[in-house]
Amino acid sequence: MDRVRSTFNNLFKSKRYSRFTLQPVEDGERHVEVKLSDDDADDNMEVAMEVEGQAGGSPSFRPAPPRQSQRHIYFLALGIPLIFVIGYLLGYISHRKVEPVNTEPVNTEPVNTGSPVPTTQHHFVPAPDLPLQWTDITQLLTQKLTSQAFDKSLRDFDLPRRSAGSVEDANLAIRIFDEFKQLEMDPWTDIHYVQLQTPDSNRPNRVLFGSDVFKPLGYLAYSATGKVQGKLVYGNYGRLEDLDVLQNKSIELKDSVLLLRRGKITFAEQVDNAARKGASAVLIYPDTQDYNYQGDTDLYGHVHLGSGDPYTPGFPSFNHTQFPPTQSSGLPKIPAQTITANTATALLRNIGGPESNASSGFKGGFNSVSYRLGGTENVTVEVNNVLVNTKMRNVFGVIKGFIDPDRYVVLGAQRDAWGKGYARAAVGTSVLMELAKAVSKMVKTEKFRPRRSLVFASWSAGEYGNVGATEWLEGYMSSLDKSVFTYISLDGIVMGRGSFMASASPLLHSLIENTMKRVKSPISSESLYDMMGQSDWEKNTLKPMSIDDPAYTFVAFSGIPAVSFHFVSPNTESYSYYGTNLDNMDHLNYQTNHHTSEMTAVAAQFAGLMALRLVHDHLLNLDVSQYASVLDNASMPVYKRINQLVQSGQLKGVSANWLSIARGAFKRAAASIGRAIDNSDVENQKTCRTINDRIMRVEHNLLSPYVSPTETPFRHLLFGRGPHTLASIAETSDMEQLRIQLALATWNLQGCAYAMVTDIWDIEEEI
Numbered sequence: 001m002d003r004v005r006s007t008f009n010n011l012f013k014s015k016r017y018s019r020f021t022l023q024p025v026e027d028g029e030r031h032v033e034v035k036l037s038d039d040d041a042d043d044n045m046e047v048a049m050e051v052e053g054q055a056g057g058s059p060s061f062r063p064a065p066p067r068q069s070q071r072h073i074y075f076l077a078l079g080i081p082l083i084f085v086i087g088y089l090l091g092y093i094s095h096r097k098v099e100p101v102n103t104e105p106v107n108t109e110p111v112n113t114g115s116p117v118p119t120t121q122h123h124f125v126p127a128p129d130l131p132l133q134w135t136d137i138t139q140l141l142t143q144k145l146t147s148q149a150f151d152k153s154l155r156d157f158d159l160p161r162r163s164a165g166s167v168e169d170a171n172l173a174i175r176i177f178d179e180f181k182q183l184e185m186d187p188w189t190d191i192h193y194v195q196l197q198t199p200d201s202n203r204p205n206r207v208l209f210g211s212d213v214f215k216p217l218g219y220l221a222y223s224a225t226g227k228v229q230g231k232l233v234y235g236n237y238g239r240l241e242d243l244d245v246l247q248n249k250s251i252e253l254k255d256s257v258l259l260l261r262r263g264k265i266t267f268a269e270q271v272d273n274a275a276r277k278g279a280s281a282v283l284i285y286p287d288t289q290d291y292n293y294q295g296d297t298d299l300y301g302h303v304h305l306g307s308g309d310p311y312t313p314g315f316p317s318f319n320h321t322q323f324p325p326t327q328s329s330g331l332p333k334i335p336a337q338t339i340t341a342n343t344a345t346a347l348l349r350n351i352g353g354p355e356s357n358a359s360s361g362f363k364g365g366f367n368s369v370s371y372r373l374g375g376t377e378n379v380t381v382e383v384n385n386v387l388v389n390t391k392m393r394n395v396f397g398v399i400k401g402f403i404d405p406d407r408y409v410v411l412g413a414q415r416d417a418w419g420k421g422y423a424r425a426a427v428g429t430s431v432l433m434e435l436a437k438a439v440s441k442m443v444k445t446e447k448f449r450p451r452r453s454l455v456f457a458s459w460s461a462g463e464y465g466n467v468g469a470t471e472w473l474e475g476y477m478s479s480l481d482k483s484v485f486t487y488i489s490l491d492g493i494v495m496g497r498g499s500f501m502a503s504a505s506p507l508l509h510s511l512i513e514n515t516m517k518r519v520k521s522p523i524s525s526e527s528l529y530d531m532m533g534q535s536d537w538e539k540n541t542l543k544p545m546s547i548d549d550p551a552y553t554f555v556a557f558s559g560i561p562a563v564s565f566h567f568v569s570p571n572t573e574s575y576s577y578y579g580t581n582l583d584n585m586d587h588l589n590y591q592t593n594h595h596t597s598e599m600t601a602v603a604a605q606f607a608g609l610m611a612l613r614l615v616h617d618h619l620l621n622l623d624v625s626q627y628a629s630v631l632d633n634a635s636m637p638v639y640k641r642i643n644q645l646v647q648s649g650q651l652k653g654v655s656a657n658w659l660s661i662a663r664g665a666f667k668r669a670a671a672s673i674g675r676a677i678d679n680s681d682v683e684n685q686k687t688c689r690t691i692n693d694r695i696m697r698v699e700h701n702l703l704s705p706y707v708s709p710t711e712t713p714f715r716h717l718l719f720g721r722g723p724h725t726l727a728s729i730a731e732t733s734d735m736e737q738l739r740i741q742l743a744l745a746t747w748n749l750q751g752c753a754y755a756m757v758t759d760i761w762d763i764e765e766e767i
Helices: 002-011 070-098 134-144 147-156 167-182 240-248 267-276 341-349 422-445 467-475 477-483 506-518 537-541 552-557 585-591 596-616 624-648 657-679 685-700 735-755 760-766
Strands: 020-024 030-034 188-198 206-209 212-214 219-221 226-234 257-261 281-285 300-302 336-338 374-383 386-399 404-414 452-459 484-489 499-504 562-568
Touching: 134 422, 134 596, 147 422, 147 596, 167 386, 167 422, 167 452, 188 219, 188 467, 206 341, 212 341, 240 267, 257 267, 257 341, 257 374, 267 281, 267 300, 281 341, 281 374, 336 374, 386 422, 386 467, 404 422, 404 477, 404 596, 404 685, 422 452, 422 585, 422 596, 452 467, 452 596, 467 477, 467 552, 477 484, 484 596, 484 685, 499 506, 499 537, 506 537, 506 562, 506 596, 506 624, 506 685, 552 562, 562 596, 585 596, 624 657, 624 685, 624 735, 657 685, 657 735, 685 735
Parallel strands: 219 300, 226 257, 257 281, 281 336, 404 452, 404 484, 484 562
Antiparallel strands: 020 030, 188 386, 206 212, 206 374, 219 336, 226 374, 386 452, 499 562
């Protein structure tokens, strides 16, 4: 076999062969090889014999000896066919490897160099895997998010029941998990055991007024329980200015039962304001001036002035045995209950007391009542709600980034609701899933390569105060603030047709503006930006973020830039069917003039383009400079308050210059980030990562480090709630408290400025 291999190796050292050639090899042996002539290879094949005992010499033709041994004959008979079979196979393989590529141009896409792509029938040279341009990404996403796609998706997620922790909620979580798995999004779940408050089926809540007994089906979760009695007082919307009107008219609020109409502020704020004035209980109803309901429509909601499980404030509800028994400071201390419009009418007819002044805005829409202020008749409120330990599931899927996978934007949607929750939950869940499908396909088949990751989150127990999202934030706070750079809420994004509004961290204002320019208006051929008025787009579009906003917890509790947006009907800012069993397909279709699928597609495009812009660009699309004017506006009332107190002699040894110096440091630090962006090489990954890290520090470092998240969860200096905020400092009448909080707020702002500087040794130079 060694001789065969040696002969065979030499066979391919030449391209042209003579009939018989003696070829020397490295081991000193000489072989006569059988080779094909160019002319008569098929007809004149002869046998070459091994010649022994002969050294050297040039190859020459040698006839076969007349006599051969039997062994040689057998060897040749078996070896020659074997040689030619193996030779043919190796020759074929070798020929394919060295076959020259056809250089004739073919009909295919050219690469960026402009030269044609060399190819043959068997050799295709693909074009380089170049990243998509932003215009291509925009077009691809828009093409995938169509009204036709949402026609089916909205029907699929329109469920008869979806209350948090129910079997239906769990089944929907499993379904979403499976869809994420099919999309190869590495899904996972986040399970919590939370305390949800529900009515007691054996002891219904009641309202007793004279001989009338009312048993409402609706309720307010996290109300204080018990039975109380007091004078019935009509308090309009329950805002502080409304209650001041009552006190100015000498209406006693202490130990009273306040009858309030729904709207203007949240249920929780209404109850909190009433408790501050000493009321013993609150009843809330939908007035026909504000809501076009049938008279027997029940209201559902919660009155926790906070978010998350109120019995594990500041920490996650993974396992209650790990944490001390405590409760949120935002839980009300008085009972609260919703009633129907019919029940409210019966109460207002017999409330007594002075008539309300028409100029005060207390008049509602009931034509049969005079809206007297009350204070003369007793009413009894009995709330028997019970706490239920409930297993709750959040579901996640991820599309991982190709450059910085550990930095991600989160898109989230609540999937639970009191009833059908069509606008509240079905629309958001539909958009979440369609966006996941669209972006997943763009990555797999369209060469989209996001630099950073996109996390898709389906939350549960959102109706109880963003419980699912808050518990997730509490559970992973230490890592999320270093990784999540934006949250985009998909809750309530379609509430009508004809207008648009958004609430967001100032860091996202520029991104909102640019996205509005790219998304087509759903009612005309112009863009959203044009529809809302180019010169006044901020005034017409941007709204303050309230405590019940699904994005509020991310900004005020976690220091993560967040945005929520809504398509609404003209001259409205809300969807009147939230918190009722009327939140269904028919009512949303009525609000959108039967363009729900079209509106949902436009809303999905808006959310998707914001998200993709954030994960596509080299530098994060967060504009630090937008905080300058917001900070100025928040500081101005503090300056005025301090100067007034100093001039009056009430405050000594305090200067507004302290805050002014810190504000200047913040602005200079923000400007230094702007200069770094202008002078940076965006192709340098290390440089981009450094600048992006500086940008990500801004929102988080505006959280006050001087208050406890268990007692004051919304720690944001500008958008939080509590004595540490600039708004609270401007209103406090306690001079010692003002002095302390001003010092802490000043250093909070100064610390944020320091955090925006690259290195500690650059602080003195930059600030």
